[in-house]
Amino acid sequence: MxxxxxxxxxxxxxxxxxxxxxxxxxxxxxxxxxxxxxxxxxxxxxxxxxxxxxxxxxxxxxxxxxxxxxxxxxxxxxxxxxxxxxxxxxxxxxxxxxxxxxxxxxxxxxxxxxxxxxxEFGEMRDAFNYMARRLKDAEEQRKRIESERMQLFSHIAHDLRTPMTTISGYAGALAGGLVEEPDKQREYHLAIQAKSGQMNQLIDQLLAYSKLGAPEYKLKLAKVDLVELLRVSCAALFGEIESKQLSLELQLPDQPVFYMSDPLEISRAINNLLTNAIRHNPSGSLLYVGLTDESGRIAIHIADNGAVIPESIAGNLFEPFVSGSASRSASSGTGLGLAIVHKVMERHSGGVSVLNAASPYTKEFVLDFPKK
Incomplete structure (x- = not known):
């Protein structure tokens, strides 16, 4: 040179x-x-x-x-x-x-x-080209974020329309005195309650997703025992696991495995994966939860023997409002659970991936925590 x-x-x-x-x-x-x-x-x-x-x-x-x-x-x-x-x-x-x-x-x-x-104009030329390239990348990112935001609003409207329509119809029928049988009235009240809970769940997950994506949001880091965190998460969902008659295999180290993380957000990510495995698999399915502590990373493994995720959506599975089922509208999920998991791991400088699991399991979600 x-x-x-x-x-x-x-x-x-x-x-x-x-x-x-x-x-x-x-x-x-x-x-x-x-x-x-x-x-x-x-x-x-x-x-x-x-x-x-x-x-x-x-x-x-x-x-x-x-x-x-x-x-x-x-x-x-x-x-x-x-x-x-x-x-x-x-x-x-x-x-x-x-x-x-x-x-x-x-x-x-x-x-x-x-x-x-x-x-020195050579250095100025190179600096200008670098600036122009960065501006181009920033503009493309802005357009992509804007497109994602518009899709987010569209999916929110779509997911809120069905329960709102149901609530409005049942409430109108009850208010108009069209339902006289007590059993039928109770059925309508329970339907309104269920749809309201579905809407609250969507709003809660939307708020969590928006919070994790905000640049000003700061994690509350602490020295967390990931082994105990997994035990607590499984215990909290044990009632649902039993009601679906799932066979849970828990393989955790005997010693604590500490990691600097936000316990609330890590628990949210683990619970979202466990909830997906419980709700989107048939009764009697197998469920595996494990943790491995290797030289360069710590990994949490959650596997099941349910339906394999279609290749058509496997690549964008962790984007907002994408579900592993063939038709998200037929599922009870909001489509934000895996996107929140991705955001949580991104905030912790880690990652989440879905892999083909060894028999008898079919798919496995892995949360990677790099050791610093």
Missing amino acids: KNKRSFRGVIMRSFIGYTFGIALTLLVLELLFGLLTWKNGMNFAELASSPLAKGTESLQVTLSVIWILITAAVYVIGIALFGRGINRKLMEPVRKMEEGFKAVTSGDMEIKLDFETET
Whole structure:
């Protein structure tokens, strides 16, 4: 890589070079003129100051004028070449950068400066191209976030419409006295209660997802025993596990495994995975919960032998309102559970993935915690 020259160095080198060139040109011309006047019996060095010799007055005047014109022409040409060189080395990059800034200002993020230079303009060119690339990436990210936000609003409206319609219809029927049988009234009341709970669950998960995505939200980190956290989470959902007659295999280390994390958010992620496994698998399914403590990471494993996740949605499973079932509308889930898990792990500099599990299980969710 060539060493960059400073603006001052380029100007000084050019000035010295052109000055030397002008002086050398005038010296050569003076020698040629001296030879010419010597052949005509005149001393060129004394041409301007010596008295005009008789019979040579006209020639001396002509030669003096020609010499003055040649000298002026040499200086003019030298200055013009000097200015052209400076313009090419300094002003041309300035013009290119001005055009680049105008293009970025007008919204053209595809602009790229590619002029050649040996001065600091090379660093400025590279900095401009880096800035333009970052602005382009930021604009693409903004558009992607805006698109995700619009999809989020659309899915929220979709998921709220069904329970709202049910609640409105049942409440209208009860208020209008259309349902007289006590058993039927109780059925309607229970349906309203269930749909209200579904809406509350959606709103709670939406608030959790929005909170985790806010830049100003800070985790409340503490030294947490992940083994105990898993035990507590499984115990809290043991009633649902029993009601679905699931066979739970729990493989946890005997010793505590500590990690700096937010216990509330990690519990939320674990509970979302366990709840999905319980609610979206048939009765009598197998459920596995384990933890491995390796040299470079800690991993929580939650596996089951339920239906395999379709390949068509496996790639975007952790995006908002995506469910592992073929039709999310037929499921009781809100579609935000796995997106929240992804956000929680992202906040902890970790990750979540879904893998094919070893028999007798079919799929396995893994929460990765990197050791720092």
